[in-house]
Amino acid sequence: MPKLFIPGPVQVSEKTFRAFCQPMIGHRSGDFKKLYERIHARLQTLFGTKQPVFLSTSSAWGVMEGSIRNLVGTGKVLNCMCGAFSDKWFDVSKKCGKDAVSLQVEWGQPIRPEAVRDALKAGGFDAVTLIHNETSTGVMSPLAEIAAAVREFPDVMLIVDSVSSFSAMPIPMDELGLDVLLTGSQKALAMPPGLALFSASERAIARAEQVKGRGYYFDFIEFKKNAAEFMTPSTPSISHIYALESKLDDIFTEGVESRHARHAENNALVHEWVKARGLDFFAPEGFRSKSLTCVANNLNIDVAAMLKVLRDKHDIVLDGGYGKLKGKTFRISNMGDETPGTMRALLMALDSALAALPAAAN
Numbered sequence: 001m002p003k004l005f006i007p008g009p010v011q012v013s014e015k016t017f018r019a020f021c022q023p024m025i026g027h028r029s030g031d032f033k034k035l036y037e038r039i040h041a042r043l044q045t046l047f048g049t050k051q052p053v054f055l056s057t058s059s060a061w062g063v064m065e066g067s068i069r070n071l072v073g074t075g076k077v078l079n080c081m082c083g084a085f086s087d088k089w090f091d092v093s094k095k096c097g098k099d100a101v102s103l104q105v106e107w108g109q110p111i112r113p114e115a116v117r118d119a120l121k122a123g124g125f126d127a128v129t130l131i132h133n134e135t136s137t138g139v140m141s142p143l144a145e146i147a148a149a150v151r152e153f154p155d156v157m158l159i160v161d162s163v164s165s166f167s168a169m170p171i172p173m174d175e176l177g178l179d180v181l182l183t184g185s186q187k188a189l190a191m192p193p194g195l196a197l198f199s200a201s202e203r204a205i206a207r208a209e210q211v212k213g214r215g216y217y218f219d220f221i222e223f224k225k226n227a228a229e230f231m232t233p234s235t236p237s238i239s240h241i242y243a244l245e246s247k248l249d250d251i252f253t254e255g256v257e258s259r260h261a262r263h264a265e266n267n268a269l270v271h272e273w274v275k276a277r278g279l280d281f282f283a284p285e286g287f288r289s290k291s292l293t294c295v296a297n298n299l300n301i302d303v304a305a306m307l308k309v310l311r312d313k314h315d316i317v318l319d320g321g322y323g324k325l326k327g328k329t330f331r332i333s334n335m336g337d338e339t340p341g342t343m344r345a346l347l348m349a350l351d352s353a354l355a356a357l358p359a360a361a362n
């Protein structure tokens with residue numbers, strides 16, 4: 001199988017797969033509770049929270065929709081939109097029957113704290129949705145500044161998606177005053193898809209208790225009640241939780257800060273390559289993701305041809321741009337288990353693929 005350098009799902013290690021394949025246990029058994037308990041303190045450390053961390057057997061979207069259903073009552077939700085995932089959150093809010101207001105910026109631009117503050121001044125908001133690292137555009141919005149702006153409005157909940165940035169850099173949930181921090185398994189955590197992790201502030205739980213129509217599967221109150229006994233509301237993907245334990249062993253053996261530093265180093269290597277080849281970044285300086293790079297195709301490379309060479313000759317899969325950015329950009333992930341060594345190998349393969357393209361396209 002070719003190696004994935006797409007920004008999700010990313011390459012999963014043999015070790016993680018082996019952990020995934022351990023024998024089943026009952027999800028109400030003492031063995032399961034011990035498993036959840038064993039991973040819980042480390043999850044709290046990664047989330048930067050004293051609150052319980054919940055395990056949802058769903059992709060991230062389950063919790064993204066669930067956050068809307070739990071925290072938005074009759075008030076409005078402000079959806080900060082700057083790319084494919086954050087734009088979709090607005091549609092999802094409307095599909096949940098909520099009064100959704102869009103704060104749209106051009107793809108490639110970050111969300112600015114002043115814009116969030118200005119929008120919230122209209123009043124009547126229950127929550128804000130924000131994607132920390134917009135995977136489709138490679139843009140990272142300034143989370144701490146945005147969180148501080150939202151905190152000026154005491155009744156407004158801040159829901160943050162960290163699907164492609166979680167554990168790649170510090171996101172201290174309690175310190176930043178985030179109300180929900182959520183992530184998925186198959187991107188920054190380099191696990192198979194199918195599990196989402198999240199935590200909710202005390203205020204968020206108190207809000208959820210007041211909101212009608214939370215449903216069952218993603219009901220935060222159910223998660224909270226069950227997590228108090230190290231259980232989940234329904235039968236979870238136990239295999240994923242085994243894989244998560246293995247991944248946490250990896251993360252804490254490496255050291256959380258070393259993991260962050262490795263991601264920064266991986267990312268810097270890609271940045272150097274982009275500059276050295278005369279390419280541009282899709283995201284402005286200061287707002288570039290640390291876990292992937294969205295390269296602007298200013299050199300008019302035949303991206304489809306380049307991807308084909310990478311796949312056929314180098315056994316590497318790269319992404320050729322999300323949705324309307326197809327061909328105009330390509331994205332290089334440095335998430336998960338990648339190292340400076342594997343990133344250098346990728347960049348060499350990219351050089352060789354570019355050299356193999358017809359000169360006119362170069």
Ligand SMILES: *Cc1c(COP(=O)(O)O)cnc(C)c1O
Pocket residue numbers: 008059060061062085131133134135136161162163164184187193
């Ligand atoms: C991939 C992604 C999602 C969606 O994840 P699913 O696993 O498909 O639900 C949401 N947000 C961001 C930032 C993503 O990169």
